[in-house]
Amino acid sequence: MLALQLHELIADGIVLKHTDPGNNLVTDYQLSAFGETLTPVIAAMETWGNQYNAVMSAHK
Template sequence: MSVKVCPDESACPVAVTVNVIGGKWKALILYHLLSGPRRFNELRKLLPDATQRMLTLQLRELEGDGIIHREIYKQIPPKVEYSLTNLGESLKPLILVMRDWGEEYEKTKPNI
């Protein structure tokens, strides 16, 4: 496999990917949405260390990038669900490889 040299950071496909799914919570949000739509409070329970503000910000960024869809149901109390778009679904292989790599790393990580 050959690796192309990127002329600059803005033209590097890896940088583009990291800009979209990078950050502490985005990959975890995507991982939890792989199994289907989730409500905001479900995501908060799955990511207890993420503040409400940070989770909201990360969800908005993913929505703005076309990775997730936010569905608002007109009912009392209001119901909001987040799900992967087709573009978000295309990240599934990447997220699963990250999961698998993390499992292997946990088994073999060096004791530093």
Template sequence: MKQQQFNCPVEATLSLIGGKYKPLILWHLVDCPLHYMELQRRIPSATPKMLSQQLRDLEDSGMVHREVIPEKPPKTVYSLTAFGESIIPVIDAMCRWGTSYMDGLDVQSPCCSAGA
């Protein structure tokens, strides 16, 4: 990974997890490794191209591990690395904040119920 210069710690964090789907991918991988197709089902708004790119970025940054299982057809499984697991408290805080915000809007979402 190319060494970058950052002006503040928030910028450094966003360089790793910024992106439309990266936090969602990380959130879904907290409990268990998932096949690519399962991630696609859990994040239906992500196009296959965008999901693949975001996963590749997370892999390049060392947050996600990609394993290809040699079956017919091959399956690709993604999991958090130890470095990726270090972001869980941040993702949990985002979930709590988002839940509070959504409660104020009187909107319910089941996505954080298992992890919160």
């Protein structure tokens, strides 16, 4: 499942894949410049998640 999602993110230009030519077992993934534009969205989701956890913890 992870491989399928990574393949889709690569195909969409969000993630770049680098494989070490000397060692096929070493693969690196990073956000492309286009993928970096998602950083504010991801940060906003993290903020929301932290607030949600705080509210849920207060209700226990």
